[in-house]
Amino acid sequence: MRLVQRDVVRPTPVFGTAQPARGLSGALRTHAYAIPEHHARHWFFLIVADRVDVVEAWTRERPATVAMLLGGTILAAAWLARRR
Amino acid sequence: MRAVSYRGPSRLRVVDKPEPRIEDPGDAVVRITRTAICGSDLHLYHGYVPDTRVGSTFGHEFTGVVTEVGFAVEHLGPGDRVVVPFNIACGHCFFCTRELYAACENSNPHSDLMGGVYGYSHTTGGYEGGQAEYVRVPFADIGPMKIPDGMSDEDVLFLSDILPTGYQAAEMGAIERDDTVVVFGCGPVGLFAQQSAWLLGAGRVIAVDEVEYRLEFARRQPRTELVNFAEVDDVVAHLKRLTDGRGADVCIDAVGLEASGSIGHRLLGATMLQAGAAHVVGWAIDAARRGGRLSIVGVYGPPWNLVPIGTAMNKGLTLRMGQCNVKRYMAALLEHIRDGRIDPKAIITHRLPLEAAPEAYEMFAHKRDDCVKCVLMPEAA
Numbered sequence: 380m381r382l383v384q385r386d387v388v389r390p391t392p393v394f395g396t397a398q399p400a401r402g403l404s405g406a407l408r409t410h411a412y413a414i415p416e417h418h419a420r421h422w423f424f425l426i427v428a429d430r431v432d433v434v435e436a437w438t439r440e441r442p443a444t445v446a447m448l449l450g451g452t453i454l455a456a457a458w459l460a461r462r463r
Numbered sequence: 464m465r466a467v468s469y470r471g472p473s474r475l476r477v478v479d480k481p482e483p484r485i486e487d488p489g490d491a492v493v494r495i496t497r498t499a500i501c502g503s504d505l506h507l508y509h510g511y512v513p514d515t516r517v518g519s520t521f522g523h524e525f526t527g528v529v530t531e532v533g534f535a536v537e538h539l540g541p542g543d544r545v546v547v548p549f550n551i552a553c554g555h556c557f558f559c560t561r562e563l564y565a566a567c568e569n570s571n572p573h574s575d576l577m578g579g580v581y582g583y584s585h586t587t588g589g590y591e592g593g594q595a596e597y598v599r600v601p602f603a604d605i606g607p608m609k610i611p612d613g614m615s616d617e618d619v620l621f622l623s624d625i626l627p628t629g630y631q632a633a634e635m636g637a638i639e640r641d642d643t644v645v646v647f648g649c650g651p652v653g654l655f656a657q658q659s660a661w662l663l664g665a666g667r668v669i670a671v672d673e674v675e676y677r678l679e680f681a682r683r684q685p686r687t688e689l690v691n692f693a694e695v696d697d698v699v700a701h702l703k704r705l706t707d708g709r710g711a712d713v714c715i716d717a718v719g720l721e722a723s724g725s726i727g728h729r730l731l732g733a734t735m736l737q738a739g740a741a742h743v744v745g746w747a748i749d750a751a752r753r754g755g756r757l758s759i760v761g762v763y764g765p766p767w768n769l770v771p772i773g774t775a776m777n778k779g780l781t782l783r784m785g786q787c788n789v790k791r792y793m794a795a796l797l798e799h800i801r802d803g804r805i806d807p808k809a810i811i812t813h814r815l816p817l818e819a820a821p822e823a824y825e826m827f828a829h830k831r832d833d834c835v836k837c838v839l840m841p842e843a844a
Binding site: 397398400404408411412416417419421422423425426428429430432433435436437 | 470471472510513514515516517518519573574575576585586589590591735765766767
């Protein structure tokens with residue numbers, strides 16, 4: 380909700396070039412931006428997005444580890460399913 | 464270029480990033496020569512500031528040399544040495560024309576909270592900060608101040624934030640001659656608030672902290688009285704005893720949301736039930752006399768905090784607070800530095816290469832090695 384008309388267009392890369400919002404954290408941020416700042420929900424979604432962003436960055440930087448964890452989880456699930 | 468990169472709460476790395484470029488005709492690109500870690504950077508570092516994205520570069524206290532300017536920049540050119548205020552301000556909006564540069568409505572048009580700040584989350588505009596080898600400086604004709612010949616970068620580095628912030632804290636207290644001023648916090652901003660209170664005519668200045676080596680820094684102003692709140696049963700009662708039972712004329716909160724001294728507040732902050740710990744505001748309200756003034760420059764964040772507003776109302780306190788409007792104070796404070804009344808660089812305890820930023824943050828955050836102020840130096844400097 381904008382209350383004031385600004386006369387300079389986009390002097391900041393807020394939604395843009397520096398750290399573009401992406402992934403699940405980006406979707407959460409986009410959702411937060413649609414809620415006015417005077418509602419606590421706005422800040423809640425941003426804080427959650429920040430934490431999701433950390434996890435996303437961690438997984439992006441460690442694709443082999445993530446693949447191993449995923450593979451291990453699938454194998455473990457399959458082994459458990461077979462035991463039943 | 465090399466730049467500090469945020470990886471998550473309490474995790475930083477120095478990485479290669481693309482060098483900034485001119486994105487707007489009013490921009491300049493500055494090669495950083497000195498860049499400091501601010502106490503408020505720790506709020507980002509610990510994950511308290513909403514919309515702090517992984518990959519962000521912090522840093523809003525820096526000096527440097529202009530390497531490139533946009534075609535609309537008239538007052539700066541390549542080779543100029545500059546100190547840059549942490550506020551990013553357009554210079555001509557409703558707020559800037561009233562010298563409220565921290566509230567500029569053009570540098571952070573996506574938020575109603577405040578104007579733009581270098582390296583301080585997307586809540587303040589998503590600008591890259593100065594803990595890097597280079598930084599883009601928007602509205603380059605407005606913010607940066609050329610460093611006078613004969614002055615070093617470190618002489619003026621703290622004109623970018625903490626010195627004007629400390630001064631504004633004292634000014635917002637509307638100090639009258641012989642007033643008693645209590646300053647909570649002996650970090651860099653608190654130390655400058657104490658010096659500024661003396662400059663503005665205070666009769667007594669009482670510095671409150673629990674970290675002994677920081678209280679020793681405050682002792683350098685010989686008349687400043689010191690209170691270690693960890694050594695008294697009840698800091699508010701103690702301050703009242705020191706002020707004839709009435710309370711101080713002016714209380715200044717130079718601490719902000721990561722204060723120690725209240726387990727309850729810390730717990731509520733850590734669990735995100737409030738935005739950090741706000742008990743220093745409560746102490747300040749309780750320690751002020753009826754009809755006194757309270758000045759808050761310690762940084763707090765959205766959405767809310769537990770503050771005894773009823774006590775403030777019933778005591779008839781005047782509350783003033785805000786991010787510093789740095790540009791408003793730079794010229795006057797430069798004269799204080801030039802004339803030797805303030806020596807800002809005296810608070811620097813550590814000078815480290817930019818590559819050591821992660822260790823520097825950890826040291827500063829845990830107050831190790833008697834760290835008061837840490838300045839980083841990029842290799843290119």
